[in-house]
Amino acid sequence: MRSPGLFARCMLVLGLIFLYVPIISMIVFSFNNSRLVTVWDAPHSPTLKWYVALLHNGQILGAAWLSIRIALIAATGAVVLGTLAGMALARFGTFRGRTLLAGMTTAPIVMPEVITGLSLLLMFVAMAQLIGWPKGVGAVTITLAHITFCMAYVTVVVQSRLVGFDESLEEAAMDLGARPLKVFWRITLPLILPAIASGWLLAFTLSWDDLVITQFVAGPGSSTLPMVIFSKVRFGVTPDVNALATIMVMLVATGIAISTVWMRYREQRRARDLQLAAAANL
């Protein structure tokens, strides 16, 4: 195998530095005593005072709680709808409306968010005029909007997982007389469970993080965490946001570390099971 040249290797290292320097600088300055954020106040640092301030900031805590609730519901809804769409696209061959469904699930991934946000809000307004629901915008409309743009990602993840498996297992179960619903629960679902799990996490992250679409479909009293952060940082840097960012980075890093260890453990267990099975056959 030919290894890449020095230039390509340097680019990888520089690229990774580029990706991590801003995150690291946020973490470092979250422990800084000075209000001036980027001037290191050596005699009084490191300090945890911005973390303490964060814990007493009712606005941020309330917004975080709202964001978590919305993300939980939106990710779950997106997983249900996205799995259905992924199943249909990967398993049903050609059917009427296939092109339409395929187009509508890939378009939201690249659609500029301002357009999605504007169109969803105008739709909610039109619906309220027509059928009297939803009454005003708020957590409900935010959740509906999030389900819609998150399900596109879940569909892609589930569909590509299903395409990777051939249908022979499902067909065998059908031939043995299993009904379609049973085939789904006993064969298809276990096969695509990893895709569903990563789709859910992806949807949760996207919902938790979304600002632009949310701003359009949010109302008074329904400020999510990104909306609160945006209004704080729009006019400059504030040190407690650094503390918040550090907490979020740590949570994500911990989650990824745990999932990596768990996957490695599962792989090792599977390898051991295979060995045991081979030994038993001898």
Added chain:
Amino acid sequence: MHLSHAGGRRLVAGIPTLWLLLLFLVPFLIVFRISFSEVRLAIPPYTPLIAWHHGSPSLEVHWSAYRFLFTDSLYLSSYLYSLKVAAVSTLCCLLIGYPMAYTIARATPSSRSVLLMLIVLPFWTSFLLRVYAWIGLLKNNGVINNVLLSLHVIQQPLALLQTDFAVYIGIVYSYLPFMILPLYANLEKHDLALLEAAADLGARPFTAFLRVTLPQSLPGILAGSLLVFIPAVGEYVIPTLLGRTDQLMIGRVLSDEFFENRDWPVASAVAIVILLLLVVPIMLFQRAQRRELESAP
């Protein structure tokens, strides 16, 4: 195939289709329709499509929103500026991302998974906060200026924030993983025997790269570039936090038109023209996506 089976299938495909029709396609039709209205002081703040004159309906189509877009140079310059920013950022992403994806694809399997994780990890942390981090780095008394000043490279702080440069940095930084991942997926599948054959036939490494690797990776280049270019054209957060105040990108113009001026027809017309500009890239992306998802390995 018996009946309940067909009914079940119809339900599985029908539910997500119905949802997306209602919350994705119909909303666009509404935007399209409102773009042909005139603004008025009422609820809702635009003229109805069908007006009643002496009991008979007549279709009222107004072009004023579009006419406005073409008479005020603010809009034209915002469109051109957005296309320029998106194109330059996409090119930078490609130039930085290609060697990165290439190196990862040729690494040993164990370091490959670690490197991929390092690429994806920032993506899982908040996009907004990562853009915000650049304010602290780029501003006048920010980290970059402080470091350069203390090293005596510069005497005066450089004005880095609120420049085109800051927007490019922000977009490249935020979208780089979207360029690297499709490129990696493509480069990883290459048959290295072709490169060996080229070397055996006397091609130098760079020639072999230009003649063998690069042409084969065109689908990855296209997919990655579209994933960066299309959303970048309508980008709102990055130019608002890092960008110039004298030249807005079109996503910001749309948002201001809606929230500040409360002019729904003009905001809708701005959206429709963005979509017209992006219709070819979006269709290319859909075709690439379809090919990727429907070809079983």
